[in-house]
Amino acid sequence: MAILTVREALQQALHEAMQDERVFIIGEDIGHYGSTYGVTAGFLEKYGPERIRDAPIAEAGILGLATGAAMAGMRPIAEIMSVNFSLLAFDIIINHAAKIYSMFGGKFSVPLVMRTTNGWTQLSATHSQSFDAMFAYIPGLKVVAPATPADMKGMFRAAMADPDPVIFIEHTLMYGIKGEVPDGDYVVPIGKSVLAREGRHITVVTYSRMVHLSLQAAELLAQEGIEVEVVDLRTLRPLDMSIALESFKKTNHAVVVTEDWQSYGTSAEIATRLYEAGFDYLDAPIQRVNFREVPMPYAKNLEMQVVVTTERIVAAIKKVLNRS
Amino acid sequence: MQKQRGSTKAVTSATQSVRSSMTSTPFTRALEHLGADQLVEYYRQMMLIRRFEEKCQEMYTRSKIGGFLHLYVGEEATGVGAISNLQPQDHVFTHYRDHGHAIARGLDINPLMAELFGKDTGCSRGMGGSMHFADITKNFWGGYAIVGSHLLLADGVALQCQMQKTNGVVMVFFGDGATNGGEFYESLNFAQLWKLPVVFVCENNLFAMGTPLEVHSSVTEIHRKANAFDMKSMRIDGNDLLGVREQVGEAVAYARSGKGPVLVEAMTYRFRGHSAQDTQKYRTKEDVEKHRSADPLEAYRKLLVEEEICPASRLDAIDVQIDAEVDASVEFADNSPVPGNEWLTDAGIYAAPLETLTVDPTLV
Numbered sequence A: 001m002a003i004l005t006v007r008e009a010l011q012q013a014l015h016e017a018m019q020d021e022r023v024f025i026i027g028e029d030i031g032h033y034g035s036t037y038g039v040t041a042g043f044l045e046k047y048g049p050e051r052i053r054d055a056p057i058a059e060a061g062i063l064g065l066a067t068g069a070a071m072a073g074m075r076p077i078a079e080i081m082s083v084n085f086s087l088l089a090f091d092i093i094i095n096h097a098a099k100i101y102s103m104f105g106g107k108f109s110v111p112l113v114m115r116t117t118n119g120w121t122q123l124s125a126t127h128s129q130s131f132d133a134m135f136a137y138i139p140g141l142k143v144v145a146p147a148t149p150a151d152m153k154g155m156f157r158a159a160m161a162d163p164d165p166v167i168f169i170e171h172t173l174m175y176g177i178k179g180e181v182p183d184g185d186y187v188v189p190i191g192k193s194v195l196a197r198e199g200r201h202i203t204v205v206t207y208s209r210m211v212h213l214s215l216q217a218a219e220l221l222a223q224e225g226i227e228v229e230v231v232d233l234r235t236l237r238p239l240d241m242s243i244a245l246e247s248f249k250k251t252n253h254a255v256v257v258t259e260d261w262q263s264y265g266t267s268a269e270i271a272t273r274l275y276e277a278g279f280d281y282l283d284a285p286i287q288r289v290n291f292r293e294v295p296m297p298y299a300k301n302l303e304m305q306v307v308v309t310t311e312r313i314v315a316a317i318k319k320v321l322n323r324s
Numbered sequence B: 001m002q003k004q005r006g007s008t009k010a011v012t013s014a015t016q017s018v019r020s021s022m023t024s025t026p027f028t029r030a031l032e033h034l035g036a037d038q039l040v041e042y043y044r045q046m047m048l049i050r051r052f053e054e055k056c057q058e059m060y061t062r063s064k065i066g067g068f069l070h071l072y073v074g075e076e077a078t079g080v081g082a083i084s085n086l087q088p089q090d091h092v093f094t095h096y097r098d099h100g101h102a103i104a105r106g107l108d109i110n111p112l113m114a115e116l117f118g119k120d121t122g123c124s125r126g127m128g129g130s131m132h133f134a135d136i137t138k139n140f141w142g143g144y145a146i147v148g149s150h151l152l153l154a155d156g157v158a159l160q161c162q163m164q165k166t167n168g169v170v171m172v173f174f175g176d177g178a179t180n181g182g183e184f185y186e187s188l189n190f191a192q193l194w195k196l197p198v199v200f201v202c203e204n205n206l207f208a209m210g211t212p213l214e215v216h217s218s219v220t221e222i223h224r225k226a227n228a229f230d231m232k233s234m235r236i237d238g239n240d241l242l243g244v245r246e247q248v249g250e251a252v253a254y255a256r257s258g259k260g261p262v263l264v265e266a267m268t269y270r271f272r273g274h275s276a277q278d279t280q281k282y283r284t285k286e287d288v289e290k291h292r293s294a295d296p297l298e299a300y301r302k303l304l305v306e307e308e309i310c311p312a313s314r315l316d317a318i319d320v321q322i323d324a325e326v327d328a329s330v331e332f333a334d335n336s337p338v339p340g341n342e343w344l345t346d347a348g349i350y351a352a353p354l355e356t357l358t359v360d361p362t363l364v
């Protein structure tokens, strides 16, 4: 057991992946620049330009070449610096990577991992978005967004071993988060949620960076005698609701916390699943905590009102429990 | 380019007189290098494509085939000539107008007709239809229906060839209309930047659906678009089978040698509508007739007969044989089972379906 940051855990997973000769990394500024968030720092020096491929600013091209190479037997890791730029590659991701397996009758697949980042820090409208729901909407993609260093490493292993296209969503504000990482070559499977904290009064269903804020909220509320159970979904497609539903049947109350817009966003799907399968256990309407639905403002005072904060999570929990 | 080789055993006695009576042309060179039988084989391929597609049209009219149906009729010389240069380790990508390329690459027509009929025995198990023929046992990676984007997938396979030193070359087909979108330019830049072994074959049939070339492209000599990338390019007559074969052969050799990609612009013309539903308001009957009178298939047949490569009677016999094969493919498709409902579950969507289902089997 070692204490590692998310960045270090990912670095270990990537170095490990590079042991397979079929693996190469393709993306913008992953090599000469030294990597935007430091994850692939030193990789160019270690593995050379053939396998650490600094790509032109051409997102469709990056995903397109990676998809073709994956079809033909390579194991590419495509890095899209910020998820906002992935929009230029949506054609390749949705019309090709996600479709090829079934459209050609299951004769070949696309073993591709696309790493990308959500995040915000006064980057304003075009650089602070989340498209989690847009990826998770697509049958044919597998979409993961782990929250802890251990899950980052374990799920990256699962993603690399998977024969289907996996969208691996990281978060710019999570690279420094520390946590225990088990030794050995453990794998955290895609499509399995996990209990992040036990409690008996209310269930918070969440994933990615919001797991950490929800745990902080739970900590604060514990001081008031409210025991919050936190479920980390870890994978958005396929969505494993089993643990969340089990918890909901016990607590009869739920809050869904996701760092994206509310309307048509991931929380809409998650809450619907709770209603559909847990209606008989419901004691109060489910509350959702999300980005406020505006293009992200630059000004700090405004930005802080758009993003999810621990305070907003606490308030939502109290509202559901009728304890303001 | 005049290549003088010693006599090969492929040369038949009929070739001697032709060679001595003519100056060197693509025809005499092909005859010398390949022999008469191979020249007849190209005729067979072109005619198989033609008759297969005429049958497709008929089956479409009879509602045996649904969806879009984009026919290649009139453009056969480009596909057959270009693909004739490929080795088994080479790769083919194409767009939705993919029947001709599939047949030229040697795909059996039974699974092709079955695919059009939406049957489980189809080359893509009835999941793709006309626009998505594929067969990876022949490195035929399929037809793609989003204009322009498959060029990038082709680059990706070329990257695999390069990195794993397979000596393979990727040939990718697309239309004139595909050369205006961003993915075309991205694919050219990547290919030239990394010296990928790709032969880009633009089939310039003068229209993108119903929009004429000069209405959709600021540069109408598509081959010149390669200049921006310092890429080798050429414009060729796509209706002259042996000319296509020879010139694209040079492009393939260039790409295989590691020097980089080539953009080939093959001038051709489609005789049918863009798809089976096209009313063709954008061109006159006379235009089409003019091109039809220079039908590359008829021209090639004439060449074979006049140059005494093959008597008309033998070509007629080939035609009869092809008709029988095409009829048999319809029977095969008709008698095949439809795909099962497992395609509506995760098992049909993912190579590795997970325990956690995406598709809820209880969904009403």
Ligand SMILES: Cc1ncc(C[n+]2csc(CCOP(=O)(O)OP(=O)(O)O)c2C)c(N)n1
Binding pocket: B097, B145, B146, B147, B148, B174, B175, B176, B177, B178, B179, B203, B205, B207, B208, B209, B274
């Ligand atoms: C991205 C995209 N835009 C539009 C279409 C609709 N569409 C299909 S084929 C076509 C024309 C393409 O013309 P060209 O590239 O010249 O090929 P051709 O059909 O002439 O062989 C269009 C507009 C599409 N399939 N994909």
Ligand SMILES: [Mg+2]
Binding pocket: B175, B176, B177, B203, B204, B205, B206, B207, B208, B209
């Ligand atoms: Mg065209």
